[in-house]
Amino acid sequence: MSMHKKLMLAAAALVFATAASADKLRIGTEGAYPPFNQMDTSGNAIGFDVDIANALCEKMQAECSIVTSDWDGIIPALNSKKFDFIVASMSITPERSQAVDFTDHYYTNKLQFVAPKNVNFPIDKAGLKGKVIGAQRATIAGMWLEDNMGDVVDIKLYDTQENAYLDLTSGRLDGMLADAFVQYEWLNSDAGKDFEFKGDAVFDGDKIGIAVRKGDPLRERLNKALAEILKDGTYQKINAKYFPFNIY
Template identity: 75%
Template sequence: MQKYKNILLAAAATLAFGTSAVAADKLKIGTEGAYPPFNLIDASGQVVGFDVDIAQALCAKMKTECEVVTSDWDGIIPALNAKKFDFLVASMSITEERQQAVDFTEPYYTNKLQFIAPKGSDFKTDKTSLKGKVIGAQRATIAGTWLEDNLDGVVDIKLYDTQENAYLDLSSSRLDGVLADTFVNWEWLKSDAGKDFEFKGDPVFDNDKIGIAVRKGDPLREKLNAALKEIVADGTYKQINDKYFPFSIY
């Protein structure tokens, strides 16, 4: 009888170990879900967008099952380090400050920062013309940091928890302009909400490298880099790019 019990315990342990191994093979992808066209939640409640398609393509190359999980932007890096996700594909700019907390892959696209404001408005982007204007950006982004580093004391800076809330205040005339990633602004300007607005001036920063974040020292970084090279080489990246943009963002 005791021998039979031992066999049952061994079988249970084997089953538990097997279940754990399967679970470990499923990676969780963190993203915001509020940054179209890169990541957003559609009408059916699904997380979709350029970032999501890229992430799933990388998982396919790594032959790994993946699940997309959303998080508020402000807490997305702490959530990664708390192991709520395995990696972030969230249009995150590679900055020195962030590199102290996480490791990044090679960039998977390059963005720019550019102002938008009402069509026909006398909105110029030099410091003299901007003085006293109210400018919005998303908090904890390179756009918000650029405003604080370059225009603090010149403009009234308003920072928002989501990009959409910045656009809402611009539409409601509570802002004179918004500074954001060019491609995100481009997407919003095509919408009904953005049809009365336009780009103003040249990009103020044109080398915004976007990477995939992993925990410090995680070997997953090199697997993701290898998969990224594969999807660029075999045309998968271009197919995804062309689904969202009529120009290359790589």
């Protein structure tokens, strides 16, 4: 083989290796927020967020792996490069946008209370005065409670949504405020059968996005892939797997 051909092959191998390396991406998620992200009995992350993330990776022709993180530390973990992007039902907020960049939204949520059936639960300050209300820490729900009901209710914040539901079913909470689609999933489970939505949504139009490190061009790749799965029906198939209504 001529030296010229050897150099060409070496150069091609280098380009291939660099491309392969660049297309190995790590997805950060919580793993404790069903039906969006949770762990199955084999210890694998599953859920709507995971399915969306894998569909985006397929469009980007990237080899992706899942890394789980506690919710409280998920943005610092992204910025310390423990993973490359977060798909964990994260609301796009001005505060978070100071630390990370967000893609276009991949679904839209709202906040709604749940409480035991046949219990009077007016959604106003007079009706909630003195009640113990739970929410997950560092979420829109927790912030809404503190901003709007902090002077009249006893707010209990939890590390995971699952732990909050345990206290609700055991009677240590009078009610819970959380994302309506998470509440919907729980109300349809055996654990939530004695509970129901109370009142209308108190906050609507909450946009959920994918977080990347500031200035990372991966954001545009993800936006392009998101537009593709919305256009070709992939998104709608994933949506229908979890909900009988459109959450986009």
